[in-house]
Structures are given as C-alpha cells and as structure tokens.
Amino acid sequence: xxxxxxxxxxxxxxxxxxxxxxxxxxxxxxxxxxxxxxxxxxxxxxxxxxxxxxxxxxxxxxxxxxxxxxxxxxxxxxxxxxxxxxxxxxxxxxxxxxxxxxxxxxxxxxxxxxxxxxxxxxxxxxxxxxxxxxxxxxxxxxxxxxxxxxxxxxxxxxxxxxxxxxxxxxxxxxxxxxxxxxxxxxxxxxxxxxxxxxxxxxxxxxxxxxxxxxxxxxxxxxxxxxxxxxxxxxxxxxxxxxxxxxxxxxxxxxxxxxxxxxxxxxxxxxxxxxxxxxxxxxxxxxxxxxxxxxxxxxxxxxxxxxxxxxxxxxxxxxxxxxx
Amino acid sequence: xxxxxxxxxxxxxxxxxxxxxxxxxxxxxxxxxxxxxxxxxxxxxxxxxxxxxxxxxxxxxxxxxxxxxxxxxxxxxxxxxxxxxxxxxxxxxxxxxxxxxxxxxxxxxxxxxxxxxxxxxxxxxxxxxxxxxxxxxxxxxxxxxxxxxxxxxxxxxxxxxxxxxxxxxxxxxxxxxxxxxxxxxxxxxxxxxxxxxxxxxxxxxxxxxxxxxxxxxxxxxxxxxxxxxxxxxxxxxxxxxxxxxxxxxxxxxxxxxxxxxxxxxxxxxxxxxxxxxxxxxxxxxxxxxxxxxxxxxxxxxxxxx
Numbered sequence: 001x002x003x004x005x006x007x008x009x010x011x012x013x014x015x016x017x018x019x020x021x022x023x024x025x026x027x028x029x030x031x032x033x034x035x036x037x038x039x040x041x042x043x044x045x046x047x048x049x050x051x052x053x054x055x056x057x058x059x060x061x062x063x064x065x066x067x068x069x070x071x072x073x074x075x076x077x078x079x080x081x082x083x084x085x086x087x088x089x090x091x092x093x094x095x096x097x098x099x100x101x102x103x104x105x106x107x108x109x110x111x112x113x114x115x116x117x118x119x120x121x122x123x124x125x126x127x128x129x130x131x132x133x134x135x136x137x138x139x140x141x142x143x144x145x146x147x148x149x150x151x152x153x154x155x156x157x158x159x160x161x162x163x164x165x166x167x168x169x170x171x172x173x174x175x176x177x178x179x180x181x182x183x184x185x186x187x188x189x190x191x192x193x194x195x196x197x198x199x200x201x202x203x204x205x206x207x208x209x210x211x212x213x214x215x216x217x218x219x220x221x222x223x224x225x226x227x228x229x230x231x232x233x234x235x236x237x238x239x240x241x242x243x244x245x246x247x248x249x250x251x252x253x254x255x256x257x258x259x260x261x262x263x264x265x266x267x268x269x270x271x272x273x274x275x276x277x278x279x280x281x282x283x284x285x286x287x288x289x290x291x292x293x294x295x296x297x298x299x300x301x302x303x304x305x306x307x308x309x310x311x312x313x314x315x316x317x318x319x320x321x322x323x
Numbered sequence: 324x325x326x327x328x329x330x331x332x333x334x335x336x337x338x339x340x341x342x343x344x345x346x347x348x349x350x351x352x353x354x355x356x357x358x359x360x361x362x363x364x365x366x367x368x369x370x371x372x373x374x375x376x377x378x379x380x381x382x383x384x385x386x387x388x389x390x391x392x393x394x395x396x397x398x399x400x401x402x403x404x405x406x407x408x409x410x411x412x413x414x415x416x417x418x419x420x421x422x423x424x425x426x427x428x429x430x431x432x433x434x435x436x437x438x439x440x441x442x443x444x445x446x447x448x449x450x451x452x453x454x455x456x457x458x459x460x461x462x463x464x465x466x467x468x469x470x471x472x473x474x475x476x477x478x479x480x481x482x483x484x485x486x487x488x489x490x491x492x493x494x495x496x497x498x499x500x501x502x503x504x505x506x507x508x509x510x511x512x513x514x515x516x517x518x519x520x521x522x523x524x525x526x527x528x529x530x531x532x533x534x535x536x537x538x539x540x541x542x543x544x545x546x547x548x549x550x551x552x553x554x555x556x557x558x559x560x561x562x563x564x565x566x567x568x569x570x571x572x573x574x575x576x577x578x579x580x581x582x583x584x585x586x587x588x589x590x591x592x593x594x595x596x597x598x599x600x601x602x603x604x605x606x607x608x609x610x611x612x613x614x615x616x617x618x619x620x621x622x623x624x625x626x627x628x
Contacts, residue, residue, distance in 0.1 A: 055355045055390050056406030064404065095627030102493075183516035184500065264503070271501070275471055278396035280423065280628050 071280045079283035084291060086114040089283075097281050116269065116291050123268030124295065126189045126261075127254035133190070134197025134254075135247045141198070142205030143231045149209060149217075151227055166199025171257045175265050184265040193257050197250055208242045209235060241311040248303035255299055259292065350577060354384050357398035357410035358391040360470060362506045362541065362601075367391045373595035374588065378409075381584035394503070395419075395472035402428050408573060409581065411599075413523075413565040414615050415474035418622040420568075421612065430566030430615070431582050432607040434600050436525050437535055441564050441608055444526040445475035445483070447519045447557030448512055448539065458487050458519070458557035466496040467517035469508040474618060475523035476505055479559045482621055484521075487557070505538035513548050519556060525602060526558060536602020563618060566610050582609070 051058050074080060075091070082089045082100050092098040103115025113121075141159055143149045150156040175192035182188055217234040225233070262270020269288060276284040356375065358367050368391055375387040390407060392398045395416050401407035402420055410428075412420070420427050433441050447458055455461060466484075469476025481492060488495045502508040505522045512520035524537035531550050533543030542548040569581050589596050589606040597603060 053388075054406075055357075055388070055401055056404065061404075061406070067404070093624075093627075095623070095625060097627030183511065183514075184502070278394075278400070278471070279626065 072282045072285060074283040074286065076283075080286045080290065083283045083287035084114060084116060086112065086116075096279065097284070116272070116288060119262075119269040119272055120291055120295055122186065123258045123262055123270065124255060124299075126186055126193065126258040126267060127251060130190050130193035130197050130258070131247060131251045131254050133194035134201045134250060135243075137194075137198030138201030138205045138247075139243065141202045142209055143235060145202060146206040146209035148212065148214060149227075149231060149235060163199045163202045166195050167203065168199075169196070171196045171261055172264065175261050179265060184267070186267050189258060189261045189265055189267045192261060193254050196257075197254060201246060201250060204246045205239070205243055208239045208246075212238045244310050245307055248307055251303060252296070252299055255296060350382050350384070350580060351408065351573065352385045354378055354382060354387045355401075355406065355408045356387060356389050357401050357407040358389055359398055359410070359412065359416065360392050360394040360504050362504065362538075364391045366545075370598035370601075373592065374599050377588045377592065377595065378584055381587060382580060395470045399472060402568065402570060405570065405572065407570070408577075409567070409569050411565060411567045413472070413474040414563050414618040415478040415622055416472050417566050417568065417615055418619040419472055419626075419628070421615070421619055422623055422628050426571050428568040429571045429578055430568045430610050430612055431578055432567045432585050433564040433610045433614070435564075435605045435608045436527055437603055437605050438527060439605060440527075440561070441610075441614075442561035443475065443537060443564055444524055445479045445521050445557075445559040445562060446524045446526060446537075446539070446555050447480070447484075447521050448509060448553050449519045449556050450512065450515060451552055451554045453518060455518075456554060456556060458484060461519055461556070462488070462495055463497045464518035466492060466499045467502045467508045467511045467520040468499060469502065469505045469520075469522060471501055473505065473523075474562055474565070475559065476508060476521055477501075478618070478622055478625065479562055480521040480557075482625055483559045484557065506542065509538055509542055509548065513542075513553065521557070523562075528603075530555065534602075536600065536604060538601070540602045563610075563614055566615065567607070582607075 076089075079089050079091065079098070081087070086100050086104045088101050089098045092100070103118075104112040105115060105118045106112045141163065144151065144155050145160050145163065147156075171192045174195055175188050178188040178191050212235055214234075216238070217230050220230045220234045258268060259270045259273070262268040263274040264270070269292065273285070273288045273292070276288060356371070356378070358371055368389060371389050371391075375389055378384065379387045390398075390401065392401065395413070396419075398407060398410050398412065399416055399419050402410060402412075403423055417428070417430060435441050436443070449455060449461070455464075466480070468480065471477055485491055485495070492499055500517065502511045502517065502520070508517075508520045509522050511517045522538040524533075524539050525535045528535040533540035533548070533550055539548070539550075539553075543550055567581070567585060569578055585607050588599075589604070596606075
C-alpha cells in the first residue's frame with residue numbers, strides 16, 4: 001500500500017481514491033476498537049457490580065476454592081458403597097450421617113431397593129413422563145405452527161406465542177407456581193418440566209417441519225388428501241426420525257432438570273443431594289454424585305442406542321459420508 | 324498448595340491497601356448481615372432494613388449489607404466461610420456452626436420474651452376442620468417440617484414428637500416433608516397440603532393473636548392466616564432462643580459494639596425490634612455458648628454434624 005502511494009506515476013484521482021479508502025479503513029478500525037473497549041468496559045463494570053453485591057468477593061475468596069472439597073473425603077472410603085447400597089456402616093452411631101440401612105425400600109421379604117436407587121428411579125420417572133408429555137404436545141402443535149403446513153394464521157400465531165410463553169419460564173419457576181397450587185411433589189415437577197418441554201419440542205419440531213420436502217405434500221394435495229392425511233403421509237415420515245432425536249436429547253436434559261427441581265421440590269434424588277451437601281456428609285454425597293453420574297451416562301448411551309435402532313443405521317452412514 | 328500460592332498472591336496485592344487500612348481488631352468498614360431463610364425475601368429485607376441503619380450508625384460503617392439466604396444453610400456456610408459477619412441464628416443452626424468449627428462464631432445475645440423467658444416452643448398446628456386435637460391422633464397423616472437446619476421446625480419435632488407417639492416420625496406419619504422455611508410450612512398446613520406443621524412460637528399470650536411472637540404471630544399479623552381456623556395439637560419442651568452471633572475473627576471489640584448496638588436498638592426502637600425478631604419482646608439478654616449445649620448434643624446425636 002505504501003509503495004503504491006509512493007509511486008510517482010500515480011494519477012492524482014487514483015491517489016485520492018486510495019487515501020479515501022485508507023481513511024475509511026482507519027475509521028472502521030477505530031470503531032471496532034471503540035466497540036470492543038465499550039463491551040469490555042460494560043463487562044468489567046457489570047462483573048464488578050455483581051461482585052460488590054456478593055457477601056464474598058471473587059478475588060479474595062479464590063484461595064478458598066477447594067475448602068469445599070475437604071469435607072467430601074470420607075473417613076472410610078467403603079462408606080461410599082455402603083451409602084449407595086444401604087449396607088450398615090461400622091461407624092453408625094444413630095446419626096443421619098451414617099444411618100444407611102434406614103432408607104431401605106423393602107419390595108418383598110428381605111429384598112430391598114436401596115434408598116438412593118429408589119429416589120433416582122423417581123427422578124428418572126418424572127423426566128420420562130414429562131418427556132412423553134412434551135413429545136405428544138410438540139407433535140400435536142408443530143404441524144399447526146409450521147408455516148408450510150399451518151392450516152391457518154389464526155391458529156398458528158397465537159399457538160406460537162403460547163409456546164414461547166411455555167419456554168420463557170424456567171422449569172423451577174413453573175414448579176414453584178404449581179407447588180403453590182398442588183403442593184410440592186412429583187406431580188408439580190412433571191407439570192413444570194412437561195410444560196417447558198412442550199414449548200421447547202414444539203419449536204424444534206416445527207423448524208424440522210419447515211425444512212421438509214413439500215413434493216410428497218403436493219402429490220397428496222393433487223389426489224385430494226385432507227390436512228390430516230397430508231401431515232400423516234406427506235410430512236410425518238420425513239420428520240419423525242429427527243423428532244425422535246430431539247425427544248431423546250430432551251430426555252437427557254429433563255433428567256437433569258428433574259434432579260434440580262427435586263432439590264427444591266422434595267422429589268427424588270435432588271433434595272437428598274442438597275441436604276447431604278449442606279450437612280457435609282462426605283460418604284453420602286459421593287454416593288449420590290456417583291449414582292447421578294452413572295445414571296446420566298446410561299441415559300446418554302441408551303438414547304444413542306435407541307436413536308440408532310429407531311432411525312436406522314443408514315441415517316448415520318449418510319451423515320458420516322458427508323452427504 | 325494451590326491455595327497457599329493464591330493466598331500469597333492475595334497477600335501481596337493487599338499489602339498496599341493494608342498499609343492504609345488498620346488492623347483486624349478495628350471495626351470493619353463493611354458489615355455483612357446474614358438473614359435466615361424462612362419468610363419470603365421481600366418481608367425479610369423490609370423488616371431488617373432498620374437494623375442495617377442502626378448498625379451503620381453505631382459502627383460508623385460505610386456499608387451494612389443484608390443477605391437474605393434462601394435457606395438456613397446459606398447463612399451457616401457464610402459464617403463458616405467468612406463471607407458473613409453477623410447473623411441471628413436458631414439454636415440448631417448455631418449448633419451446626421459449632422459442630423463444624425467451635426471457634427467460628429461467638430454468640431452474644433438472645434431475645435427475651437415479655438415474661439422474661441429466653442426460650443420458645445415448637446408448636447404443631449393443624450386445621451381445625453380435620454377434627455383432630457392431639458398429635459397422637461395424626462397416625463398415618465402427613466407432617467411438615469420447616470428447614471433441615473431449623474430447631475423448632477425440624478430438630479426438636481424429630482426428637483420430641485416420638486416421645487408422645489412412641490415411634491419415629493417416619494413410621495408414625497405417612498409422610499414427612501420439608502416445606503422450605505417456617506412461613507411456607509405453616510401455609511402448607513393452612514392450605515391443607517400437609518396435616519400438621521411444626522413452627523416456632525413463644526407460646527405466650529393469646530392463641531387468637533398467634534401468641535406473642537413467632538411464625539404463627541407473623542402470619543396472623545400479615546393477615547395470611549386466620550387463627551380461628553387452626554388448632555394447636557402439639558407443644559415441645561422449652562427451646563432456647565437463637566443467638567445473635569458474630570464471626571469470632573472480627574475480635575472482641577466488634578462483639579462489644581454489637582451488644583451495645585442491639586441493646587440500643589431494643590431500648591430506642593421497639594418497632595424495629597419487633598420487625599426484626601417477629602413479635603413482641605422485652606429486649607435482649609447476654610448468652611454464652613453453654614446455653615446451647617443441650618441443643619448441640621441433640622444435634623450431634625441425631626444429625627451428626
């Protein structure tokens with residue numbers, strides 16, 4: 001650039017254009033730098049504000065980051081297994097810290113389900129039921145909301161807004177609302193996660209529907225199919241594999257949501273986890289974290305396997321080849 | 324290891340400021356007050372705003388911040404970790420701190436009821452419409468606890484109700500659940516979500532007013548609960564009132580000043596005190612850790628920590 005402007009043969013008009021371009025480029029660079037600085041200032045300012053409003057300040061508390069973990073280390077590592085399977089601990093002194101066998105859920109005779117497994121099952125059940133609720137809701141609404149299949153704008157737009165409302169509130173807020181009506185418990189949790197899930201899945205589903213190939217639909221229209229027949233035979237076969245993928249993803253998300261709601265809503269494993277953390281019960285906390293970790297891993301693996309079985313191996317091969 | 328490096332780095336950076344600010348024994352410029360979870364946050368902040376003003380004036384502090392924790396454990400962890408300076412705890416909450424670190428906090432004052440007593444009761448309240456009048460009638464019903472770190476809302480009912488019923492609460496009742504604080508617990512019983520709720524109460528004065536102080540009184544005053552629809556079905560032995568504590572690391576001078584400030588509040592601003600403490604009180608009286616030994620022992624034996 002500098003060599004160009006230094007060239008003596010350059011006509012004055014070309015020179016002018018170059019200088020103008022350089023001026024504009026400088027200006028743009030200045031604006032970029034100013035913009036970045038502004039964002040940084042805003043970021044630092046808001047972080048400082050947040051930090052000021054905390055009881056403990058970030059930098060001065062940083063050294064204590066791992067204090068929290070010291071109590072987690074149990075005095076006897078075998079207690080983790082005992083806590084997990086409700087086996088009596090030699091340290092049992094009648095306190096909540098080591099009362100492992102107390103939570104046994106006897107199914108018949110001497111056969112029992114360990115407390116944490118039972119609570120985990122409740123948590124998974126809540127997630128499963130709310131995913132089914134969400135799937136049915138999403139399936140029902142998505143074709144009405146999708147532009148290419150929507151029977152009428154009078155239906156499409158209001159439903160879309162309602163779905164946005166469903167998604168707008170975090171599960172925990174909806175759970176709080178329903179806890180006020182029907183008390184805390186699994187039903188409030190299912191309604192809360194289910195409502196959020198309907199909103200989320202409807203959005204994901206209708207975006208899939210809007211990308212669908214409309215040629216089958218044209219064919220069906222040409223032979224006089226009604227709306228339901230067009231959806232059933234033109235749309236659904238194309239989109240169902242993606243629907244299932246999204247629903248399974250949602251199931252994984254819902255297991256986590258159900259655990260978190262459990263922490264405040266007395267359902268399943270969440271509350272037990274929260275309590276054992278706040279009490280500083282190392283063995284119990286480790287047992288719960290281990291169980292949660294294994295469960296999430298199994299749910300992930302299971303949903304990947306199920307998706308393969310439902311969608312068919314060719315869907316994965318096709319993606320693998322990059323077509 | 325990492326902690327030492329970080330602490331070292333922090334010490335270096337704060338050297339400059341340390342030169343200008345004074346020693347730890349002097350009064351801090353910022354006081355952080357933890358407020359126990361139990362009542363809704365807006366009411367807690369409103370009731371304690373005047374306390375912050377009093378402390379600010381008495382300590383000559385730049386800033387007094389109120390931290391309404393979501394549950395009791397939030398305040399307990401804050402005091403243990405050193406992010407809160409002052410709090411009024413329940414006896415069981417104090418026991419929780421004491422059992423984790425005996426020297427973390429120092430109790431200085433407790434509240435004194437109009438009759439001069441420094442104790443209160445855990446009372447079981449149920450809807451009159453159930454037609455049941457004593458705790459032994461509630462076999463197979465549901466029991467609502469307040470917070471897992473509450474004295475009157477968990478520890479005492481957990482250990483004392485079985486003395487009347489003969490069996491552990493888990494077995495006597497069909498279900499027991501934490502309702503997240505005293506206010507929610509009482510409302511759960513009032514709305515029929517649980518059959519009995521155990522909450523704190525002075526147990527003095529008229530049932531029609533919700534007694535002289537405690538959660539029941541607060542809800543009656545607010546108009547959220549109509550006492551004529553409720554009936555007392557159980558009452559615990561006397562429980563020591565919770566202490567006002569400060570973080571021991573702040574030094575004795577801080578503690579002395581805190582006692583002065585609270586006594587000053589009781590003497591000059593009865594309205595503020597009644598809001599902070601939730602009811603009618605005569606004033607504050609000094610306490611020592613020994614006052615809570617019985618509760619500490621009970622907590623150690625049942626909860627462990």
